[in-house]
Amino acid sequence: MAYEVVPLGDFSKEFGSTTELSSVSIGGQVVHVSDEFFAEAYQLLLVEPPVSLAKQYGPNGELYSGWETRRHNPTYDWCTIKLGTTGIITGFDIDTTHFNGNEAPEASVDAAYEFPNEGTTWKGILPKVRLGPSRRHLYKIPATGQATYVRLRIYPDGGIARFRVYGHVVPVIPANPVEPFDLAHIFTGGKVVATSDDHFGSSSNLLLPGRGKDMGDGWETKRSHTKDHHDWVTIKLGAPGYLSTAVIDTIHFKGNFPESCDIRGINSQDTAPDANGDDWNIILSPVKLGPHRMRFFRLGSPYEQYTHVKISIYPDGGIKRIRIIGTMTAKYEADMTEITTQTDEQHQTTPIIVEEGWEVIED
Structure with a gap:
């Protein structure tokens, strides 16, 4: 699982020609999540950048624009995402903006083509990488095979503000050449x-x-x-x-x-x-x-x-x-x-x- 850390200033160069396959704007959605006690996982896929909700509190604690799990997980938390369309994945933006002291320390990404269940074989496409507080982390990977689902794992727990999967759409084109x-x-x-x-x-x-x-x-x-x-x-x-x-x-x-x-x-x-x-x-x-x-x-x-x-x-x-x-x-x-x-x-x-x-x- 080779990968390359991409400086933020090189975003356009490395990802400018790709599509954000996970975006809610094309139908990306969270389908399973291990825990979302402090902040709901659907916010990972929002189009708008995360905003600060400092000193605003709900029934479970301080509010965050992102996904945040309980403390003291002995293994890892995970979130399964259905991409908006089947695609070839080439990179990620794992954003911990505004999570400082409660950010997820590490993360990894797996991919699958079919709807995940207990028998699904996940393929690792981004190995466990270190994350820092309140910043975007860009990773470029070799182009994968066709994928429709990804699983974001965080070790052992904590918060992620946004998670963006970049790549190329697998076109859906009619088999009949005269079909409009x-x-x-x-x-x-x-x-x-x-x-x-x-x-x-x-x-x-x-x-x-x-x-x-x-x-x-x-x-x-x-x-x-x-x-x-x-x-x-x-x-x-x-x-x-x-x-x-x-x-x-x-x-x-x-x-x-x-x-x-x-x-x-x-x-x-x-x-x-x-x-x-x-x-x-x-x-x-x-x-x-x-x-x-x-x-x-x-x-x-x-x-x-x-x-x-x-x-x-x-x-x-x-x-x-x-x-x-x-x-x-x-x-x-x-x-x-x-x-x-x-x-x-x-x-x-x-x-x-x-x-x-x-x-x-x-x-």
Whole structure:
């Protein structure tokens, strides 16, 4: 079990291209825990950094933003976490912020692919490492096999503020190449590779499942005061595809939505193509956006294959989610008619995928 200690200043270099597989924002959850007497384990996976709750007390003692167990454990405490999606794990952030004198002295991590039970064989992926008080501890490991569950063990007991598992999503892509799906979604391997501004909200939020809970889990740029300003984000699709539909969702952005947007596509071998290059094709001409709503747009060039899309917003503002619907194989209208009439006897030139819980609001 080799590992490398990563200085905090190298976080972006080592983990900037990874996904936080354990985050509640993509469905990470605690499924088993040995003890959470002083502070509940679900807080390990929260998106927001831990805050100080010094001198605030509950029925069991002082409050902490994190997980804290009883004292005097003769062996170790543990917490089993289901990752938001199956992934390849490459590192961890074990954060003891605000735990000083009651932090867990040591920790280790195991992984499993199937739902854990008494017969589960756990594979150690991070050996027992020393932890210090009130600080983040970053560890890089060789890429694992596919994992869906991890077990954090602390020796012998104590507190951990946040636990973040970094790695790469194992894409979930339809076996049928003409089945439409969201090529930009985080679970299909979509990834934000460049952006102009992430001042109020990270552009990576655009690809998360669901519609979120507030403006904080969308993408929002700072206000601009220069003429002809625009912001943009470049998304690498989970697979090269033929694109049919874009879904732009501005839910919760009621007074700070963009005035308009457009979308460009490119077929490139580069991870992050030059955002200002001349090879981008317009696939959605500028369209007006509105507050707190979801809109569907038919994309141009349906028989051109693209690997990346670039969404530009004018002049600035916030968007909650972007979906880019397409297929991995282009089908002419006659072929598509035959397929759709066989399934539902209705011709659909632009199949739409809507996530459970979405409310479709039309103009």
